[in-house]
Amino acid sequence: MTTTAEGGPALPQERRLVTEIPGPRSRELLARKQAAVPPGIGTTLPVFVTRAGGGVVVDADGNSLIDFGSGIAVTNVGNAAPHVVERVRRQVGDFTHTCFMITPYESYVAVCEKLNALTPGDHEKRTFLVNSGAEAVENAVKVARHATGRPAVVVFDHGYHGRTLLTMTLTAKNMPYKQGFGPFAPEVYRVPLAYPYRWPSGPENCAEEAAAQAIDMINKQIGAGNVAAVVIEPIAGEGGFIVPARGFLPKIQEFCRANGIVFIADEVQTGFARTGNLFACEDEGIVPDIITTAKGIAGGLPLAAVTGRADLLDAVHVGGLGGTYGGNPLACEAALGVLTAIEEEALVERAARIGEIMLPRLRSLQERFEIVGDVRGRGAMTAIELVTPGTKDPHPTAAAEIARRCHAEGLIVLTAGTYGNVLRFLPPLVIPEHLLEEGLTILEKVVAEI
Structure with a gap:
């Protein structure tokens, strides 16, 4: 018989209806x-x-x-998950919070070290921790703008990135996420996503045509030299689990690299083994400049991360990044438990x-x-x-x-x-x-x- 972290019998793995739903x-x-x-x-x-x-x-x-x-x-x-429960239980008995920006603790650093090692690419990286996916995406854009000195951000049809003012602006769908909440943040531009099922000329043309249209719009309507970052989900989540036509993501990344644009992969929903890779962008060998993670990172405790090229993250002045609760020690211990479970199981x-x-x-x-x-x-x-x-x-x-x-x-x-x-x-x-x-x-x- 399997057991819980407390050593008692595990929850029976069965569907059982004893009342109507809801009861x-x-x-x-x-x-x-x-x-x-x-x-x-x-x-x-x-x-x-x-x-x-x-x-x-x-x-x-x-x-x-x-x-x-x-x-x-x-x-x-x-x-x-036992690995999560055990680590959180030990930590809560020691201390629940100090604020990493005031008096730091090892588990925050350990999570950052793990993400630097596990996210795509063997370049030197830095990571910092925040509370939610929206906060991670917003901070990634802050870093990109600061490092490049450029204002514009490019996002895609069907994308979802959060509910804060900036990430709500980045999100494509109006209802329920944006309706009545404007005005929105400036310098955000939207271009086509390679949506194979609904591409007008068919899925076989989708990657090439969608990338060409997106790049043409950026060049003509914004100017590549004004773009700080392109933000994209490797698989669109709230937009309907749209898997972009194969070849589209590499073409967009190639354009970004050629024009000094920061390529940000929003892996909030796709990360931490969800898609059969540790991170979804690995499927086509994409190495983002910055990757944002949340959701599956800490087994349900509030935690998110921004991981990226050291030169980009190191460009921000002291005090320019942070937050009172970011990288809470309970959530950090949970994240270390999640990473252990992913590996061991x-x-x-x-x-x-x-x-x-x-x-x-x-x-x-x-x-x-x-x-x-x-x-x-x-x-x-x-x-x-x-x-x-x-x-x-x-x-x-x-x-x-x-x-x-x-x-x-x-x-x-x-x-x-x-x-x-x-x-x-x-x-x-x-x-x-x-x-x-x-x-x-x-x-x-x-x-x-x-």
Whole structure:
């Protein structure tokens, strides 16, 4: 029998429904939430969690649900991974905080050393720690602007980078992320992404044409010499798990290098073994100038990082970077536990195995049902795009209904996409295969019903 970090029996890895979803206790808690929390804080599935781990989430009514969400790619190593729990427990007994900028501690430095070694490229690097993915992206742009002396930032259609003023500006989708929150930050420009399924002349032309269009727009509308940074997700996350056509990313990076533009890879959702590589940009040999990470970095504790070329990060004056909570010691210990779990449990290989199981079954759905227009993703980051049968017209109502029915069956799935018509799947990398297969069977049943 497996055990938890406390030495007790592990959470049973089974789907178990004892009430409707959500059950009475969760509905009571939802009423309290609605009275205390603004409605702008939405909830995908209002079941209130009491325990979670492996591939399941247990709610306040005793229901055990299969988790295909991982807290939006946060709990890659599980919700209560022993390596994480043990390190955090030891640390909380010593001290919870000092502020690294006042009196530092070793675990912050150890996390930075690990990221300098593990992120792509063998050049000299520096890392600093912050609290969230948005904060990491914003700081990466700050560094690029300071180091280059240039103002402009280029981002891509379908991109998502956060909810702060700058990262909200960088994000492509208006609703719900930007509606009513302007005016936005200046000197941000958007260019096409190589979206194979929706490229007008077909996927075979997508990489070449999209890169040419993007570069032409930068040269004509902005001027390459005015661009501090290009910011891109190696796989677009909230935009719908769009895997750019192969060859597109290398062309954009080549243009950046030729013009002194900082290439920033936003790996907030794709990092830490999620895609079958430790970092998604490794798939095409991309070595970013700066890489931003968060989500899966610390098993659910708030932590994010900016890692990049030493000459870029060293250019910023003392005091120009930082934050009160950045690199909190509990989160740093959690991150060291995550990195240990990824290595010792071979979770990079495990993510690739999850993709080998999921993608063929999702493609079988596509072959059987016209409503499934596209199947895409890598490793444990996969998705289906739903369309009106016989067309490529986005079908967001179908995505919402399939998600609702999956939730009722005890399977947590998430929607995404610029058009709201994508179902995305992010199972924990430690999910048992029998739960993975059972979750896919539920999905197949629901799609067939729709």
